[in-house]
Amino acid sequence: DTPRPLAGKRAIVTSGPTHEPIDPVRYIANRSSGRQGHAIAAALAALGADVTLVSGPVSIPDPAGVKVIHVERAAEMLEAVLGALPADLAVMVAAVADWRVAAESARKIKKKPGDKAPTLAMTENPDILKTVGHHAARPKLIIGFAAETHDILANARTKLDAKGADFIVANDVSPETGIMGGTRNSVKIVSRDGIDEWPEMDKEAVAARLAAFAAERLAP
């Protein structure tokens, strides 16, 4: 029998991008595939956790043995995450859009001859990790991600406090790494006590190791 150290523990995982509508046919998105977040949800379930995965629009299948809530925009992701509380553990992997279009058009924005190109005014989205990190029902263990192209470690350290997270998994998503949308990942686990650099491995292997890491920290 495989050990199930997370049996009886509730986990929330966010994964994938968000789509922020411009009008009924257009949206703003990003390159997140959901591979890393989905793999983490599956790995936590494999260790016995009761997992709710809140996923933005992705083209990969729902992981087996996990409750999946499909959402489109950040506001819906926040609502689904808050609805899944209380939990022992939250792993926020989703690449949530920082901004959405301030005034979403109810009708398709039409191009008319002679018109200037439209200007899209943006407004800030809610920060889901930060909301959960400062919530009255804050999970005991919160792991966030930091996808950065520069100043990775400095940004991750700042994020720990700003977001109320226990750990930030930092990765370099510069285009030349092939990480965003790819199958492999190279991560650094940043906590208030220091940094642990993991070798490059498949996203499934990162997920398994992160699930074991979480189980250790939630052990009585």
Ligand code: C5P
């Ligand atoms: O600030 P930044 O977007 O780099 O933070 C990344 C971390 O915060 C990730 O864990 C991501 O899932 C989470 N996040 C969030 N809601 C947002 C923005 C980021 O949960 N609106």
